[in-house]
Amino acid sequence: MGIQTAMDRITESASIVEAIRAGDDLAFEAGRDPGVRTLRVLSAAISGDDDLAAIAAVHALAEMNDEEAARLLSSLLSSPRPYIVEHAAHALGRRPARPEAVGRLVRLVAEGGLGGMLAQHTLEKWSTGAAELLAVALESACTGTLPDEARARLVETMGLVRHPLAVRSLRTWATDTSGPASVRHAAVAALGQRRQPAAISALEGIVIEGGVLGDLARLALIDAEPASTARGGGEGLTVAQLFLHADVDSTLSAAGAGDNGGIATLLVRLGDALVAETSAVERVLTLSRGTAAQAAPDLLEVSGGGTGHVYGHIPLDAPPVSSASAWPLRVSVRRGIRRLLRAAGRVDVLHLRMADVGSLAAADVARELGIPTVFTVAPDPHSVLSALERAGTLTRKDFGQADLAEHYWFRTHLVQSLAASAAHSVFFPRPELEGDMQALLGIDMSSHPERHTVVAEGVDLAVVDRAVERARLVADGAEPTGALAELAGLLDALPEERRGLPLLVTVGRMHRVKGTATLVRVWAEGPLADAANLLVVGGDLEHPSADEREQLDLIRAVIPPAQHATRGLLLPGHRSNDDAAEWLAAARFGVPGRCAADGVYVCASLKEEFGLAILEAMATGLLVVAPDSGGPATYVDDGESGFLTQTGDPVALAAAIGRALERAATGDDGAAARGRALVADRFTIQAMAAKLAPVYESVANSEAELQRAAEELV
Known part of the structure; x- marks a missing residue:
């Protein structure tokens, strides 16, 4: 359609949600025609007063195979508009490493928030080709005067860099008994991703210290062990489900506190019903937040090979934070999910329900371990955006500031990504379901209907x-x-x-x-x-x-x-x-x-x-x-x-x-x-379980067929 037409679709869109969706077309056109005029159109949008067009232009720059576009994108890390900085940090992850951007990305990591997580994600991607550069930059940054939590975030990022310098630094920080607890915690957890003798010996020494640090070191040693796929029990399915932002237990004792809403209640009731009422599912593993002290005993129960509904906790010892503030926990959450799913042996299906940091991290682990996902697709934050726009409390010209707090752009694209990578999508009933999914998310439910199922939630x-x-x-x-x-x-x-x-x-x-x-x-x-x-x-x-x-x-x-x-x-x-x-x-x-x-x-x-x-x-x-x-x-x-x-x-x-x-x-x-x-x-919850069990069975069977086909080619 051409770059100008694509930009017009954003600036003339009837709604904020429509403009966000049109951003994908703008990025496609920028990648298709990375010329001088494309750069001019995007530059004009970035300097204009339409926040949605500016953000879309930032992401479109990342698709241009052009040195001038890459330099402009890198320079946006110094923009006076914080929301532009955040989106530039995200977009740079789709480009090769830019040495001049490393220092600014490191500073963003230290600042925390979603911007820090996005900067960290970009540095993680760059570490495959620029590991030494990143290791030196992070080590240097850690020698400066920084708050303890900021230094801990940099130490955690160092743990993502595969270079000998990183192991040396992590070992030093982990064993420094005079160092801040948060920094030592980050270094200990990162050492669990390394199997070098120096890392293992450091962790074994720290276990003896006891306390929270000793618990973390014990978990890190488990992380360093080779994965086992052995699992006892029958032939029924193991289904994992996740909600990070809740203290989920079988008694629902924390229901209604913080983010412990209906989803926490649902997961407990549903897990019980799946194993009690269906023949296909023999084990449900429900993952939620917890402490390091809870995590090790959980691993024993999860790996025991039994059946039924079991619970696993992802250690997040800091005071609970809301889902909107939890993005910096991506690495520690991913580590905790990986540990539990590895301990479980064979996991047939992982069901994700929220476009939050838990699902972001879990999707990474599922790709790594080859576990198919089912995703419950809900137009969130799309529905919130529409409601706020109807009420007149959110407009395209103040979208940037609102996005900085609520991360609407990132979350809408995360929903899109999770839905696209899922083996099967589940939808809530809505009066105009197919039309809403097409208009709000761009999902055509008539395409491959066998991969889409409408499931009503249920109560006990x-x-x-x-x-x-x-x-x-x-x-x-x-x-x-x-x-x-x-x-x-x-x-x-x-x-x-x-x-x-x-x-x-x-x-x-x-x-x-x-x-x-x-x-x-x-x-x-x-x-x-x-x-x-x-x-x-x-x-x-x-x-x-x-x-x-x-x-x-x-x-x-x-x-x-x-x-x-x-x-x-x-x-x-x-x-x-x-x-x-x-x-x-x-x-x-x-x-x-x-x-x-x-x-x-x-x-x-x-x-x-x-x-x-x-x-x-x-x-x-x-x-x-x-x-x-x-x-x-x-x-x-x-x-x-x-x-x-x-x-x-x-x-x-x-x-x-x-x-x-x-x-x-x-x-x-x-x-x-x-x-x-x-x-x-x-x-009823029993009806919900009866509807979901065939979905899980179908996904598991399809995955088994794919695995057999792949093995035949080897």
């Missing part, structure tokens, strides 16, 4: 039914116990005049995308506060993450903490999935003398790909308010089982909640029965 009805039974007994006069007693205590803090009101309830992560603070404001600043109390279940109130702190600050600006109870706001923090289910049921049946029956569940998310908590609420018999796009629109019968609305519009959200409260007050038990029947018929 047994948990919901137990919760309903307990709440019904309390409503009939029984004394509350357990979680219901705790809820009763919270309700006792309300003033007498508010105890006859029903509950509005929301459950989930405390995050701006979930609309937590927006819901509180909509409820508190209008007539809804006179009609119902508000129970917000989620968030770590004692040790909030940055995202949680942001939402808490916004909530406190609306209602100061001292006024929460008097004004009807209950903010207890996160609770286990079982406890949250009992509270949902209590909102339906009421707690005598403390809250009225016929409450309403509200999901105020900007976007909800599916909505497990919404389904759990419907299964208890609650009417729901939910987003009018994405997954909820496929199962919420607007005006019957709930009300769909534009959750990004406070006026529309308030109106929908008001209608739901009016409808709930009629006490329609038929609607409650229909909600449970819908979930039982279509959205």
Whole structure:
């Protein structure tokens, strides 16, 4: 189409998402015609005021086989616009090593963040052809005055350089007992990727020191051992699944804290159902974050050859960070995933679900170990971008600053990459699924339909039914116990005049995308506060993450903490999935003398790909308010089982909640029965497992056929 036409498609695009997708065509045209005029068009875009066009032009420069383009791209590492620097660091990874850029990339690594990760990734690629240059540059940088964490990032990067100088430096840093702990940790972990006698002997000495460093050295020695593919057990499949940003355990004790949202609950329930309810899967390995002390015992269990649902932890001893801030953990996450998958022996399929650092690292390991992947494709951040653009809070001219914080460009392309490399793609139901996938992600679901499967998520009805039974007994006069007693205590803090009101309830992560603070404001600043109390279940109130702190600050600006109870706001923090289910049921049946029956569940998310908590609420018999796009629109019968609305519009959200409260007050038990029947018929965790097991089996069989064909050629 020509470079100017490709650029016009970006500048004239109807939406931000469309402009990002058009960037691929611009890069293609730049690579096809790397001439003087192409360079002029790209240079003009980079110096212009359209952030999207500027970012697209940076990436297009990397596709030009032209020395002047390479020099310009390298010079952008000194741009006064930080988002241009970040994208230049990323784009340079697609070009041969540029000596003049090494120093600036090293400085970016030291600074951390996504830009540091991208710079590190570029240096890792360059290390195959410029190892000595990089080793010298990194060693020199480490001799300067740097914060400990910055030096640790440089030491970690040195671990990616395959050169004798690197081993010598790593050994020195690892054994320096006077050195900062973070630097020693990075050096010890990096030595595990080397099998030289000097590295092994250093690690053996450090094990004796004990503590966290000793634990890391023990893990590094395991990393240095040759991989074993032996595995006992039967002939069923082993499926690995991953969510890095959660403390996943079989009891779901951390549900709702930090990033421990519905996905953490889903993985536990799904893993159990796959091994209990299907004949194809005999073992599920669920990977999540943990500590170095947890990692070694996990390896013993994972490598034991048993069956069932087992858990493996990737050691990340720093305080938990949000997914948006976790990109610098790429190398340590990749190392932890590789260690667990190697210990597991044969892993037939790795299921990835998020466009985050965990999936980025896991995809690398899967390629290295030859494990086929299944990827659950969701238009995230595409849906968020569309919602923000509709609300007028994000435009193409301020996209660069927003991208610097949320990494929209990188994440959209990561979704594209993960989907393209997957052996099979899984999709959530959506009202216009095929059209949305084509428009938002450029995926043609009619092409190779055998590689695409639509799978609805599911809930554990047994948990919901137990919760309903307990709440019904309390409503009939029984004394509350357990979680219901705790809820009763919270309700006792309300003033007498508010105890006859029903509950509005929301459950989930405390995050701006979930609309937590927006819901509180909509409820508190209008007539809804006179009609119902508000129970917000989620968030770590004692040790909030940055995202949680942001939402808490916004909530406190609306209602100061001292006024929460008097004004009807209950903010207890996160609770286990079982406890949250009992509270949902209590909102339906009421707690005598403390809250009225016929409450309403509200999901105020900007976007909800599916909505497990919404389904759990419907299964208890609650009417729901939910987003009018994405997954909820496929199962919420607007005006019957709930009300769909534009959750990004406070006026529309308030109106929908008001209608739901009016409808709930009629006490329609038929609607409650229909909600449970819908979930039982279509959205159980057992149904989800039954749909996924044939997908895993098909992928494993196809991979076995490919392996046999390759062996026949040898």
